[in-house]
Amino acid sequence: MRVGIIGAGKMGLWLKREISALHEVYLHDVDERKSEKPLGELVSDSDVIIVAVGFRDVSKVLQGLSAMPLCGKLVMDIASFKKYVLDGYRALPDCALAATVHPMFGPGAESIKGKKVVVMEVPGRQGVEMAEDFFRGLGARVVRGSLDDHEKYVRYTIALSYAVGLALARIYSKYGDALEKYGGTSFRYLSIYVESLLGDPSAELYAEEARDVLDEFIEALRAKGMPRPTMDPAEAYELFYRALSTLGY
Missing domain, CATH: 1.10.3660 (6-phosphogluconate dehydrogenase C-terminal fold)
Structure with a gap:
């Protein structure tokens, strides 16, 4: 599986390290010096896209993805507060899969194995089961959550x-x-x-x-x-x- 991560902060880099053990991972950041692929190329080449930016910036990033080829791809965020992200998901094409995720730990964690990851359905979107399978495959302890x-x-x-x-x-x-x-x-x-x-x-x-x-x-x-x-x-x-x-x- 090919995974694109948007955001080269501490958590984005930590996710890249963990996910790279099983999947091919690409990284994009607004700072070109930290990017491995331009955003358009990352989206085209990825099966799964994880938005790993500050929680108040997620919606803007998702809206920036809305005109890109996302059909059949799974788009996720890892924001700690979800009220800021839902408008961004509404902008995505109907054919895109989506789930909103909260790793209940920070980048100081030694490994994702055994760590709790809460996965929640984006209203009106399919993709939550695929997101659960993705994180479970990494060794995380996956919990289905409610946005409310x-x-x-x-x-x-x-x-x-x-x-x-x-x-x-x-x-x-x-x-x-x-x-x-x-x-x-x-x-x-x-x-x-x-x-x-x-x-x-x-x-x-x-x-x-x-x-x-x-x-x-x-x-x-x-x-x-x-x-x-x-x-x-x-x-x-x-x-x-x-x-x-x-x-x-």
Whole structure:
């Protein structure tokens, strides 16, 4: 199978590395120095096209593909927030296959094998089963998702995590080394997390997607009482210290 990837950012390059183990892969980017094929040639030569650009840029890329020969080809995106991508899929010719995909990990992952990939149907389009087969063939753990549920819950699982992390980063930066001197296990864990966010150029955009749930977050800060655990707290504590050990603490 021939696979074209549009976008030579970290995730695009990571996907190229993983997919190249089984398929022929071509790369295109707006930066010609990073491109292996012009866009038109990439589309013509590919059976599968993966759009791996920032989530607010996916629709524009899809619209740019709309006049190209896409009949029978599978077009996918890997955007974290899907409300921005659907207009782009509507622009594609009816004969194009499509699915919208969310790898639930970043380019720091060692391999795609065993990692969770959520695959969702693009309304009015065939192609979701083909997308599932494609990622399952790479060794991923494929989960069929719902667009409505995805948009509801990624505000909590991704956007809110980024918002909290960036807020902590801004606070931590005010006090510098003093916090390190008096920081314990929780601080060590959180400080590593927030530092990792500072290397993500999309971090602020991700955090902005939490704006609709920030009131709920603030309300939860003011609430009293412990929520019901979803796993054994003793097991969670053990896993937490195992993670700290990996971080050198």
